[in-house]
Amino acid sequence: MERAVLIKKWLDNDLNSEELKLFEALDDYDELIKLSKGLQHFKAPDIDTDQMLISLLDKKRAPKNKIRKMWIPLSRIAAILVIGFSLFYYYLFANKETTVKALASEKITTLLPDTSEVLINAMSEISFNEKTWLQKREINLKGEAYFKVAKGEKFKVLTSKGTVAVLGTEFNVKNRGSDFEVICYEGLVMVTYNSKNFELSAGDSFKSGILLNNKTTASAPSWINNETHFSSEPLQKVINELERQYNVNVKTAGIDTNQLITGKFIHDDLDIALKAITLPLNITYERNENTITLRSED
Structure with missing residues (x-):
């Protein structure tokens, strides 16, 4: 038939x-x-x-x-x-979803239907239903974004690893690889992770199931000011972020990418950013168009 x-x-x-x-x-x-x-x-x-x-x-x-x-x-x-x-x-x-995606070396600011603001970091994306937004404020996130939420009904950020719920506040969410991080800069945030709830007030940080004791004194994440800060992070994670911010391909030769590094790099000058990463570790770099090779000096 x-x-x-x-x-x-x-x-x-x-x-x-x-x-x-x-x-x-x-x-x-x-x-x-x-x-x-x-x-x-x-x-x-x-x-x-x-x-x-x-x-x-x-x-x-x-x-x-x-x-x-x-x-x-x-x-x-x-x-x-x-x-x-x-x-x-x-x-x-x-039932139509609106998707906003930031490419490598790109940051995008999006205004939601309730005037909430989302700053999307490089190689990240959000999606939401614009038609039903005022009745159900839910947004899906892949990657990293900073939220300035207008007061109103509950606002939820859904990721593959956990959910962040607020009424009106400012916070940053990172969902990359095995990492799931939330930092509250203003107001109050409720994080749901592995069926457990964690309450964050201004200055609190949450990382992959742990509510960190040290409070941040920053008023916003560094990446929205075109800087990436890292503290005791594996070199590979720093390299990954460098690739996202500059849209380059980084190769390593004879380097332990698990070694920890603390510091920062800027997003508007590749050579200065590379020096900020390589000099503390006593390594060199070579640039060939869009490919960067890191080598040990030993």
């Missing part, structure tokens, strides 16, 4: 047991069911189609028995059109 016929019979609630099995085997069965459930909150305009049809037919003085015969198929067509329009509306508008 053709796909279109099956869907029409499904809309008419007219599938027998064999046809139901065929319908459930359709490639887009799950999507059709999802869209159908979504329509439970969609209200189509109130139209008295019965009275409208009768009025039109009365003008042509059609016999009553002909009106009854015509009404059955026309009512089904009207129902199909209303449901079809509702599905179309839900699919194109109500």
Whole structure:
């Protein structure tokens, strides 16, 4: 049986047991069911189609028995059109995600529908539903971003490792590789990680399941001012961040990338940034177009 016929019979609630099995085997069965459930909150305009049809037919003085015969198929067509329009509306508008992505060596500032502000770090992205935002303030994050949240209903940042919930505050979230870090700069933040809740006030930091004792005195993360700060971090993590901020490929030759390094580098001068990383470790670097090679001086 053709796909279109099956869907029409499904809309008419007219599938027998064999046809139901065929319908459930359709490639887009799950999507059709999802869209159908979504329509439970969609209200189509109130139209008295019965009275409208009768009025039109009365003008042509059609016999009553002909009106009854015509009404059955026309009512089904009207129902199909209303449901079809509702599905179309839900699919194109109500369920549409807005995605903002920052590429390598790029930072983007985005204003959300409630005037909350998001600063997105290099090679990071956020996504949210603009149509339902004022009813459900939830945003998905991959990478790192700094949030200035307008007061209102609960605001949630969803990541692959944990959730950050606030009412109105400023905080930074990093979700890269195995790291999940949250720093609260203003207000109060609730972090959910591995089914446990951690409450952060201004100055508190959270890193991969641990609420750190040392409070930050900074008013915002350093990266929004075009600097990357690192304290006792493996060299490989620093290299990864350098690649994100400058859109370069860094290779190493005879260097232990697990050794720890403390310092900072700027985002607007590659040579100065490279010297800030290599000099403390007594290593050298070579630049060949978009490729950087780090070598040990020994």
